[in-house]
Amino acid sequence: MSLSDLLVQNRAWAAAQLSRDSEYFARMAGGQHPRVLLIGCSDSRVPAEQVLGCGPGDLFVHRNVANIVAYNDINISAVIQYATGNLGTPDVVVFGHYGCGGIRAACLKVHPSGYIGDWLAIAGWAQRTVDARLAAEGRTLEGDDYLRLVVEENVRLQLTHLSHLSVIRDQWSRTPGIPRLHGWVYDILTGLVKVVVDGDA
Numbered sequence: 001m002s003l004s005d006l007l008v009q010n011r012a013w014a015a016a017q018l019s020r021d022s023e024y025f026a027r028m029a030g031g032q033h034p035r036v037l038l039i040g041c042s043d044s045r046v047p048a049e050q051v052l053g054c055g056p057g058d059l060f061v062h063r064n065v066a067n068i069v070a071y072n073d074i075n076i077s078a079v080i081q082y083a084t085g086n087l088g089t090p091d092v093v094v095f096g097h098y099g100c101g102g103i104r105a106a107c108l109k110v111h112p113s114g115y116i117g118d119w120l121a122i123a124g125w126a127q128r129t130v131d132a133r134l135a136a137e138g139r140t141l142e143g144d145d146y147l148r149l150v151v152e153e154n155v156r157l158q159l160t161h162l163s164h165l166s167v168i169r170d171q172w173s174r175t176p177g178i179p180r181l182h183g184w185v186y187d188i189l190t191g192l193v194k195v196v197v198d199g200d201a
Helices: 003-020 026-029 073-084 101-106 115-120 124-137 144-165 167-172
Strands: 037-039 059-064 091-095 180-186 193-197
Touching: 003 026, 037 073, 059 073, 073 091, 091 144, 101 115, 101 124, 101 144, 101 167, 124 144, 144 167, 144 180, 144 193
Parallel strands: 037 059, 037 091, 091 180
Antiparallel strands: 180 193
């Protein structure tokens, strides 16, 4: 698919929206009130709005490789601050997915080099937690079963990172318990979402 194809598709999409609802774009231009801030993976197979059956305006989305919340990432902190402070978004979901190439790379014995290696080192803590848990249980896992556990643990890890960020703690000091933090994992094979951490519990 070429870039010109994308532009043709854009014109067709805009025309279709207007034919169904003549006020659609005027309404979108009037402002946003998303219910959820979703921190997902950049993987092109995991478009959050489609996966969750949402339309424009429903989700405030931040995506990066392996849905990581890094303490020194000004970008994600600004997104969180804007969503929770300015837009009043009450729920934050860390949205991982099985079959994540970032998690697979983080689990390699020889880590990737460069910026991607530095970034994925953060997810390495999830792998170590899974390894320690399996060792304590006297179990071994390999392949996809093992990686699925690391994907889930990475979601839990990033929720811990979220809870330590000053932008979240400041919001909690003003409105206790809001935003609520949730951890979900999407299964590309089934199209279904698993709740790993329920922030309402």
